[in-house]
Amino acid sequence: MTRALPPNLSEATFDRALDELAGAVGRPNVVAGGGDLAAYADPFLPSPENPRAFVASAAVLPASVDEIRAILRIANAYRLPLWTVSTGRNFAYGGAAPRLAGSVVLDLKRMTRILEVNETLAYALVEPGVTYFDLHAYLRERGLRLWVDPPAAGWGSIVGNTLERGFGYTPYGDHAATQCGMEVVLANGDVLRTGMGGLAAGTSWQLYRPGFGPSYDAMFMQSNFGIVTKLGIWLMPQPSAYLLGEIQCREESDLEAIVETLRPLRLDETIRHHAVVEGGIRRAAGVSSRAQWYDGPGAMPESAVDAMLAKLGVGRWNLHYALYGAPELLDARHAIVERAFARIRGARLTAAKYAGDAEPVGGADRNFAGIPSMGAFRMLDWRGGDGAHVDFSPICPFTGRDAMRQYTLAKTRMAEYGFDYYGGFTAGERHLHHIAAVIFNRGDARQTGAAGDLLRVLMSDAHAAGYGEYRTHLAYMDFAAAQYGFNEGALLRLSETIKDAVDPEGILSPGKQGIWPRAWRGWRGYT
Ligand code: ADP
Structure with missing residues (x-):
């Protein structure tokens, strides 16, 4: 295959730009061509006719804000599109790959400093290359009684996950909500600090997000x-004790009652965290593989699912929840939770208590106790082969009726395209994050293509029913952004007005979230 180039640049001009980049960060920190560039490719290529979609032309790895500013000077001069990632592990949504083919990935993984941890006020300030594993290890090594809230895969970057509004499972699971203070380099090289960080010698940057005047973190x-080159996050004080509970329900239709029972407990803060209602297949995948139960074509038949669940002793739906706090509080809350769920016919309730510093063994359980793990990756073994996944992630109103509706919609379409319903619902306060993973064998072009078609159909179905995605793979960013089309796309118009003002040459992540700078607007909808 010929070499990927940024659009509109000749090979010779691009080589000059690469030389200048090497001058800015050192030759070993520019990845151009060769096998190393494979790390910036995403396994999900929904249109096999276009294998070059989302291919990077190079990657550049700065170690400091000054190096980033030097890179920006070069990128502006050459109109070189840069695609920023922190550690680039945004799997299921594009990994480290750029939306605009030929972009240079600006990879911040070398910026790995944990700049501050404050135990008294319970926060941390980190650079983009710091992973959840890193911060957790730092806290433990120093004996600090603080928890970090990990997302399902602990190896990702705190900055990357937070900026994507990722979520985890403790009471600090809403990562965008527990973020406080940022340092940002704009396309013109200007460096700003948000909120209280605007004080040149401030004391409250990680304590009070708004600051004085407009608040920009969410932007x-x-x-x-x-x-984003620095980011503050709040950390959870280690509770004196916690309890992990599971409630297994037998019938598909029990989803409605589970959600209806959970909502009031979530809203009155009896349950204070992102409890998870996990579908039977996802639960089973934690302890077995699909081929043990079924190896025919298409989605697993109901009879095979039933047999599997019975044999493994897991439910069609499995609610995982946790309670945190002093033992007296745990006991009181536990009694309330058990009383509420015992009303669901056939529900099986189990729970275990832990001291605040105790560590549970299972990956998912560890996430509830602020310990990063990689348990979620078991899913890639579910179907065997060279497993990969792409996720359908609509926001669901926190009602039993909506959850059933989204589940039925997803399951039916997934079966039509030959995929199992591998999903669950994570409880926000008034919404649920519904995540249904489409697991495919990346070596199988037909299956990959079917996954691609399925995602588009699922998104259309969801939109027709009044639902929208919270996050999508690169391939669907334009499609999703267009769905947020109130008043002929007023939201996207505002985003693109801002984009053109703060990045006139259009060099930063063109096409991200459907936002195209003027220079590249003709690329909307193309891959
Ligand atoms: P993770 O490795 O935690 O999954 P990534 O590094 O892949 O996260 O980042 C996810 C997405 O967030 C990227 O595709 C990019 O769009 C955005 N992003 C990540 N880091 C930054 C950053 N430092 N500044 C701006 N945007 C970023």
């Missing part, structure tokens, strides 16, 4: 308006 989430 740099799921956008392409700047490069």
